[in-house]
Amino acid sequence: MPKRGNISRHRLSFAEDLIENLPIGMMLLNKKGKVLRMNKKQEEASRISREKILGKTFAEAFPKTLEQGLKKPYENLLKRGTPFDITIDRYIPQYYPWQITYRARGASFSSGRHFMLLHEHAEELGQEKRLVEKRTKELQESKNFLESLIDSSPNIVISTDHSGRILIFNKAAETIFGYREKEVMKKKIDFLFTIGQTGLNRKKANIQGEVVCLRKDQTTFPALIRLFDIQNTRGKSIATLYLISDLTEKKEMEERLHLSEKLALYSELMGGIAHQLNNPLIGVVNFSEMLLKEMADGAHGKELAETISRAGKECLRIITSVLNCIKDPNLTFSKTDIHEVLSDSLRALREQFGERLRNISIRTRWHPEISPILGDEIQLKQCILNIMINAIQALPDGGSLNIETQYDEVTKAVKIIFSDTGIGIPREYLNKIFLPFISLRKNEGRHGLGLSFAYQIVKNHGGHIEVESQEGIGSTFTIALPSS
Structure with missing residues (x-):
C-alpha cells in the first residue's frame, strides 16, 4: 500500500503536469497579485519567459492588459474574490504589437488566498466579430442608401405595417402633406385621405387608383396612388408600400387643354353663326335707318323703327365683338x-x-x-x-x-x-x-x-x-x- 507522502507527491505532480499542459494560458496569483506559477501556454501566448514574470505582481508584469479593460475586474478579484470572464477585441499584448482578440477569466480558490487567471487568444472569435461588424456596417450603409433614395424621390413614398400604421414617410410626403415625419409615425394612414377615400383594399397586392389627399392645413389635392404588398422570405405580408403622385399640375393642364378645346369649338360654332347673321343684320340696320330718314317727327311707327335700329346696331356690335374675339389676330411681337x-x-x-x-x-x-x-x-x-x-x-x-x-x-x-x-x-x-x-x-x-x-x-x-x-x-x- 503506497505511503500517504507518496500519494501527496503524486497528486501534486499530477496537478503541476495538468496545469503545465493546459491548452490555455494560466497564472496562479497570491492575495497580493504576485505571480506564483505560469504555464507553458501562457509563456507562449505572452511571448516572454516565465522566469521574467514569476515573483512580479500581475500589474507590474502586464500593465497594458489592465489598461485595456481588465483593471477593475482584476482588483475586484483580489479584494472580494469576484470572478470575471471578459473578451477584449482589438487587444494589444504587453510584449508584441499585434492586434488580437483576447479572453481573460479569473477565479479564486476556496481558501481565498490564491487566484487563478486563464488567458487565451481567440483569433477566430475576433475574425467573426470583425466580420459581423463589417456586415453591420454594410447593412447600415445599405439602409442609409435606401433612405436617401426614398427621400430623393419626387413622389410621395409611405409604408405602413399590417395595421396601417405609418413606418416610412419620405421628404416629398413631408413637403406635400405639410407634416413632419415625427408627427405621423405609428399613426394610421387614413387621416391623409378625405372621408370615403380610404376604400382601397390594402389586402390586394399591386393595385392603383385616384384618390383625394388631405394636407395638414385641410386643403386637398388629387393623387394617383399605387399599393404594393411587401412580404418576407416566407411569403408573409409584413407591410404595405404606398407610392403617391400629386396630380394637381396634371389636372390643371388637362383643364386648360379641355378649356382650349372648348374655346376652339365655341369659336368655330360662333364664327359660323356670326357670319350667317352679320349680313341680314346689316340689312335690318340699313333699312331701319332709311325708314327713319323718310319718317317725320312724331310719325306713327317712328318709335318702333328707332327700337329696331337700336336693337340691330346692338346685335351688330355683339357680332363684331365675337368675330374680333375668335379671329386669328395679326400679332406684331x-x-x-x-x-x-x-x-x-x-x-x-x-x-x-x-x-x-x-x-x-x-x-x-x-x-x-x-x-x-x-x-x-x-x-x-x-x-x-x-x-x-x-x-x-x-x-x-x-x-x-x-x-x-x-x-x-x-x-x-x-x-x-x-x-x-x-x-x-x-x-x-x-x-x-x-x-x-x-x-x-x-x-x-x-x-x-x-x-x-x-x-x-x-x-x-x-x-x-x-x-x-x-x-x-x-x-x-x-x-x-x-x-x-
Whole structure:
C-alpha cells in the first residue's frame, strides 16, 4: 500500500503536469497579485519567459492588459474574490504589437488566498466579430442608401405595417402633406385621405387608383396612388408600400387643354353663326335707318323703327365683338415693357370708370428686375384692361384691387397677379369663366366676352391664365407670360 507522502507527491505532480499542459494560458496569483506559477501556454501566448514574470505582481508584469479593460475586474478579484470572464477585441499584448482578440477569466480558490487567471487568444472569435461588424456596417450603409433614395424621390413614398400604421414617410410626403415625419409615425394612414377615400383594399397586392389627399392645413389635392404588398422570405405580408403622385399640375393642364378645346369649338360654332347673321343684320340696320330718314317727327311707327335700329346696331356690335374675339389676330411681337403696358391700361381704366373708382383702392407693386417680354403691346393692353374691368365690376360697393408683377425663376415666366376683394366667383362657374358669354353681371351692359378675349390673347403669347376665387372674399387672376 503506497505511503500517504507518496500519494501527496503524486497528486501534486499530477496537478503541476495538468496545469503545465493546459491548452490555455494560466497564472496562479497570491492575495497580493504576485505571480506564483505560469504555464507553458501562457509563456507562449505572452511571448516572454516565465522566469521574467514569476515573483512580479500581475500589474507590474502586464500593465497594458489592465489598461485595456481588465483593471477593475482584476482588483475586484483580489479584494472580494469576484470572478470575471471578459473578451477584449482589438487587444494589444504587453510584449508584441499585434492586434488580437483576447479572453481573460479569473477565479479564486476556496481558501481565498490564491487566484487563478486563464488567458487565451481567440483569433477566430475576433475574425467573426470583425466580420459581423463589417456586415453591420454594410447593412447600415445599405439602409442609409435606401433612405436617401426614398427621400430623393419626387413622389410621395409611405409604408405602413399590417395595421396601417405609418413606418416610412419620405421628404416629398413631408413637403406635400405639410407634416413632419415625427408627427405621423405609428399613426394610421387614413387621416391623409378625405372621408370615403380610404376604400382601397390594402389586402390586394399591386393595385392603383385616384384618390383625394388631405394636407395638414385641410386643403386637398388629387393623387394617383399605387399599393404594393411587401412580404418576407416566407411569403408573409409584413407591410404595405404606398407610392403617391400629386396630380394637381396634371389636372390643371388637362383643364386648360379641355378649356382650349372648348374655346376652339365655341369659336368655330360662333364664327359660323356670326357670319350667317352679320349680313341680314346689316340689312335690318340699313333699312331701319332709311325708314327713319323718310319718317317725320312724331310719325306713327317712328318709335318702333328707332327700337329696331337700336336693337340691330346692338346685335351688330355683339357680332363684331365675337368675330374680333375668335379671329386669328395679326400679332406684331416686339420687346415690350410689361410695366408700361400696365400703367397705360390703368390710365385707360381711370378714364373709362372715373368717379366709380373713388371707393376702390388700386395698389401696384412692380418687380424691380423684370426684363422686357416679346409681345403685342396693343393686344396685351386690351387683355389687362379686360381683367381689370372684370375686377372693378366685382366691387360694386368699393374695395381694393392689387396688381403685382413677379418673376418665376423656375419657369422663367413673368407673372402679373390681379387680386380683388370683390364678390367672388361661384364654384360652379370657375371652370368655365373664360368661355364666351359667361357673365355673372348681365346688367353691366357687357356680354361675357372680356375674359374669353383675355384668355385668347394670353394663349396667343404662349402663356396661360389661372383664376382662384372664393365667394364673398374675392378673386385672383394670374397671367404667366414667357420672358424674352
